[in-house]
Amino acid sequence: MNSEWGSIYKDLGLQPIINATGSVTALGGSVVAKEVKEAMDMSNDVYIPMADLEKKVGDEIANILGVPAAYITSGAGSALTLAAAAFMAGKDDKKIQQLPNTEGMPNKILIQKRQRYWYDRCMEFSGGQLVEIGNEDGTTKDDLINSIDDETACVHYPVYEQAEIDKNILSLEEVIEIAHSKNKPVSVDAAGQIYPLENFGKYVKMGADFQCIAAKYMGAPHSTGIALGTKDVIDSISRHSFVGYESRRIRGIGRPHKIDRQEIIGVYTAVQRWMSMNHEERLSLEETKTLNIINQIQSIDGIEVKIIDNIIGHQPFGLSLNIDSNKFKTNNHDFVETLKNSNPPIWTRVPDGEETIIIHVFGMNVEQSNIVGKIIKEKLEGLKK
Numbered sequence: 001m002n003s004e005w006g007s008i009y010k011d012l013g014l015q016p017i018i019n020a021t022g023s024v025t026a027l028g029g030s031v032v033a034k035e036v037k038e039a040m041d042m043s044n045d046v047y048i049p050m051a052d053l054e055k056k057v058g059d060e061i062a063n064i065l066g067v068p069a070a071y072i073t074s075g076a077g078s079a080l081t082l083a084a085a086a087f088m089a090g091k092d093d094k095k096i097q098q099l100p101n102t103e104g105m106p107n108k109i110l111i112q113k114r115q116r117y118w119y120d121r122c123m124e125f126s127g128g129q130l131v132e133i134g135n136e137d138g139t140t141k142d143d144l145i146n147s148i149d150d151e152t153a154c155v156h157y158p159v160y161e162q163a164e165i166d167k168n169i170l171s172l173e174e175v176i177e178i179a180h181s182k183n184k185p186v187s188v189d190a191a192g193q194i195y196p197l198e199n200f201g202k203y204v205k206m207g208a209d210f211q212c213i214a215a216k217y218m219g220a221p222h223s224t225g226i227a228l229g230t231k232d233v234i235d236s237i238s239r240h241s242f243v244g245y246e247s248r249r250i251r252g253i254g255r256p257h258k259i260d261r262q263e264i265i266g267v268y269t270a271v272q273r274w275m276s277m278n279h280e281e282r283l284s285l286e287e288t289k290t291l292n293i294i295n296q297i298q299s300i301d302g303i304e305v306k307i308i309d310n311i312i313g314h315q316p317f318g319l320s321l322n323i324d325s326n327k328f329k330t331n332n333h334d335f336v337e338t339l340k341n342s343n344p345p346i347w348t349r350v351p352d353g354e355e356t357i358i359i360h361v362f363g364m365n366v367e368q369s370n371i372v373g374k375i376i377k378e379k380l381e382g383l384k385k
């Protein structure tokens with residue numbers, strides 16, 4: 001077999017790329033860690049009742065994280081859909097089979113206006129409906145108190161601890177207190193909150209009824225995720241899932257969210273690996289890759305290069321690159337295209353709502369970080385005014 005880099009794709013006539021964007025779904029999300037791959041291979045040629053496997057692995061992961069219960073899903077997005085279904089229909093088999101028709105069920109998923117985000121749509125695939133509370137300026141306690149009624153299924157809250165605290169919105173503590181005082185559950189999207197380790201599962205420990213984790217961020221297959229929550233919510237999620245559909249013969253909406261037994265074993269192995277690995281080493285490697293790029297380009301006149309020193313969450317370090325178009329025949333957006341057209345192609349981006357190029361090293365190895373630095377330098381030198 002041809003062992004040249006990317007040959008499995010090149011043989012198909014496709015062009016593989018260097019990922020300088022980070023863990024993004026559009027480029028494949030993640031690399032499965034070696035020990036995870038090995039455990040997955042070992043589970044491949046053996047059959048197992050999926051309901052038993054889901055239950056056992058969920059219990060083990062819950063134990064490791066110190067939360068009441070856990071369930072493996074086909075991505076954090078799937079966990080969000082199943083949780084929304086669980087908050088609307090609970091364990092009522094008739095209602096489970098009625099979804100996504102929500103007649104007779106509470107179906108409003110409340111979210112603070114300023115917290116709207118790319119993946120909140122996943123909550124609605126259950127048949128529920130997002131309802132914004134507050135406005136662009138913020139959300140008050142009264143806004144939330146007055147919005148909760150019989151039709152409320154849950155209050156949804158995305159957390160992003162890397163970012164500055166938004167003082168105009170309600171904190172998760174406030175949302176939990178208010179929602180629970182009205183007997184309504186709280187759902188948290190904490191997909192990337194896996195480091196520092198005390199953050200992994202923290203929101204359920206704070207009192208949220210459910211949180212998701214994207215296992216793509218920790219060396220598990222890109223297609224997997226984890227639901228964490230109370231025993232009641234996780235039991236309910238299991239009934240809405242593809243396992244419930246096939247094992248219990250109850251036709252819930254979770255049927256298309258199927259995962260393989262290999263993937264369940266993969267997530268279990270990835271969680272064990274993540275909780276026991278040397279994170280100092282992991283962070284130091286990410287810093288090295290970042291510096292490999294920075295050191296090659298920082299002396300170029302007319303660009304601004306800044307290290308991102310964040311270590312919280314799933315994607316540590318990285319850099320921002322800002323090109324002065326008075327000094328170069330290019331600008332940040334055009335240069336992203338230039339890099340995509342280089343050999344090998346390098347994919348990076350100016351993220352939505354930002355001005356500068358943001359490079360993350362999550363998806364590249366050390367050798368590739370050197371190549372990225374070298375190519376950026378060559379291209380910029382060729383584009384000098």
Ligand SMILES: *Cc1c(COP(=O)(O)O)cnc(C)c1O
Nearest residue numbers: 075076077078119191214224225
């Ligand atoms: C990646 C991500 C998701 C979706 O996770 P998948 O596992 O890709 O379905 C949801 N929320 C946030 C915050 C994410 O970063």
